[in-house]
Amino acid sequence: MGKPTGFMEIVRAEPLERSSHNRVKDWNEYTAPFSNETLAKQGARCMDCAIPFCHSGMEIKGVASGCPIHNLIPEWNDLVYRGKWKEALERLQLTNNFPEFTGRVCPAPCEGACTVAISDSAVSIKNIERTIIDKGFANGWIQPRIPKQRTGKTIAIIGSGPAGLASADQLNQAGHHVTIYERAPQPGGLLMYGIPNMKLEKDIVQRRINLLKQEGIHFITNTEVGKDVRTEYLRSHFDAVILCTGAQKQRDVRMEGRQSNGIHFAMDYLTAATKKLVNDSITEKEYIDVKNKDVIVIGGGDTGADCVATALRQNCRSVVQFGKHPKLPNTRSADNMWPEVPNIFTLDYAYKEAAETKGEDPRQYSIKTTKFVSDASGNLKELHTVETEKVSGDNGKYVYKEIPGTEKAWPAEHVFIAIGFEGPEQSLLKQFGVQTTERGTAKATYGEYKTNVEGVFAAGDARRGQSLIVWAINEGREVAREVDHYLMGVTALT
Template identity: 50%
Template sequence: MGKPTGFLDYAREENPAIEPLVRIENFNEFHPPLDREHRQKQGARCMNCGVPFCQSCVQLAGMYSGCPLHNLIPEWNDMIYRGNWEHALARLCKTASFPEFTGRVCPGLCMAACTCGANGDPVTVKENELALIEYGYENHLIKPRIPEIRTDKKIAVVGSGPSGMATADLLNRRGHNVTVYERFDRVGGLMMYGIPNMKLEKQYIDRRVNLMKQEGVTFVTNADIGNTIPAQELLDSYDAVVLCCGASNPRDLNNPGRDANGIYFAVDFLRANTKSLLDSNLTDGKNISAKGKHVIVVGGGDTGNDCIGTCIRHGCKSITALEMMPEPPEERLPSNPWPQWPRVKKTDYGHEEAIALFGHDPRLYQTTVKEFHKDENGNLSAVTIVSLESKKDEKTGRFMMVPVEGSEQTLPCELLLIAAGFLGSQPYVSEAFGVELNQRTNVKTAEGSYKTNVDKVFTAGDMHRGQSLVVWGIAEGRACAREVDEYLMGYTCL
């Protein structure tokens, strides 16, 4: 370890953020990086623990703590501090397929498990990772790695999100011939159209895709397998097929007035906004605009926060976010000790912007929609909401969130976005290939495996594990690639 007292000598310093009222004027990323000297001090804070929880990825109290990719975090933190960035980058790329993505959008399971966080502030692992990969690109250290030997095996990957890209990346490096099919017009899946530019500018996806193309991966866009292209065509043409179609079947609300115009799923809202932004800088009129509208977002996760930030940039009149569960504590409770994932209140960029613009936190906890109201033209005009309380169900013994009688109130609303999670993958792809689903409507496999019930058909990512994180999609894609390689070759060196 480069500096044994680094965690005592240097305070945690994050990348600065552009002020909320300034950054909402555009859709650009808003965290300029620290300079190299300050970044090396952040690397020095890593204690190179005897047991590095940051790279362990263990399930504690039902939630994971530590990096699912098992990144060699203490090694490259030490090398950052020593100034050996080239070697640090090599160690990072040994386990991480796309650090430029996880360094921007991962919630940082590694940092939650950092030993420095037990009694202080954790190391800036995610930002160190991002600084390393961008250093690599800037200094032309990230180059195409073209396989010297090609096999005669052909693999189709359906879906170009993080799991599909990671699967394709590793199988191509092995020397197999990989074709990735994407139903939309741009490669990237969730990362392209589900994550706003403020968190991940699309030039970074394009940069990686272009690199993979140079390495030999083929990408086919506007190819909706199971719809415009029959599944059997892939089964007949390839030695293996990997389904990485995500979990994009959104959970709906079935309250009275649901048929009103102006109610959208968050994923459709975000997709339309990003596509219009990339195609025309929002001048083609094809996005769902929040400009001048009272907006309500149902759901308190990352997607709901992204909707808040997007609506504010449109120029909404007001923004309210409904969260069913109680407000989390500001700090860890004794029942949630380190290194468990911290169940604490998170004020994300969209919430910060709403507070700066409107003067208050947009979130209403323990609240949900009771009824939608329409005007004479069938357009959404207002929403009746109701408070919730936790009560024990006498039949099941489980605690449920139930409405509080007499707590209803009506809010003006011309645009409502449903960000209440997902119910697994859209069924037409799994039906087209004949793969079995489990009780959670994810594609079914044996424990620890990625092979489906259909010969030579595999699955990975959200389609396999359910709605999850980009880092988990990458981890699944890498593990699936290993199993596909062993299936095709009889052994694997991945």
């Protein structure tokens, strides 16, 4: 700890952002880096808190509190304060395989658990992390690490999202031969196709993929396991198989008019927009263009926000986002105490853009969609809603009660459904013979990751359900440790 009084003297600096009016005209990242001087001061805000909850990685009420990959945050904050960037990078890479991803798209549960955040604004952990890794690449400190010896063991990993990439990175460094199967044209999973370019530029994803290739990992793309490659082939030709397919079964709405043309899943919309941006092959039917159209997004989470930002860049006429929950408070409520993730009102990048370019925050709260209405040609023309209130039910659980007289019709030519994911697609799990949980996820104990099928492991969202990128990296690293032990009898992986 470099400056004992830093957190008392220095205020938090928010990430620099390009003007909304300018950034909605392109697909480039909307944030800009701080200067070294500013970041040194921000690092100085990290206090000597004895027990740093920021890297605890525990779960409270089923939600992460602190960093699940246990980044050594106070250590590299102090090194940044002292100007020792290379040493900070070394500490960061001990726990995090991909800081350039988490430093951009992680929701930062570390900051919610920051001790300074008890009575002040949290340390700018996420922005410091991003700058450390960016400096590492810019200065040539990050070079391919070629394993000196190979074990001769072979591992197939299905899925190239953060869990698959993390497990591959770890196992490759342990000396095993790793092959990743990806059904999309390019590796990266949701990092490549599900997160818009303005949050995570695809050159950054490709830079990491190229590095992993140089280090010896083999990628096979445009190949769907279970369809293009039989599961029996993988089990007979590899010493172990890891399922990191994610939880890509999107949750749907079931109501009158759902079959209308113009209603899409959010991830289909975001994926198509990215495919066009990176020049992947895409048909005119796949690509969804909302230029001069009225757009409604159902679902109040990050995916819905990404749809809002994408629609703005396509020059939609209007955009509204529906959420079933009431508007969050400006400060923590009595039942949302530190070190839980703070459930408070924020203005995310997409909402700032909408407010500044369309004149208002696009979010509508405590609202329920009741039906879709199409024209004579079957094309969506409007959406009907009713307002709700959150009340305690007979069993003590909250329910959403409709408020009579609040019905409303909204013009809509495109609707994007962004209400989460039900779990992994079932066909591949069935072909492997992997048992599943009640939620449809692969049945494998956390910390062990073994399925009921010998030599087949599961990790990430395929095992735990829809979750954070840091949990995916956590499970990718941990399943690598278990597979290494399974193959060798011992392991040095952590």
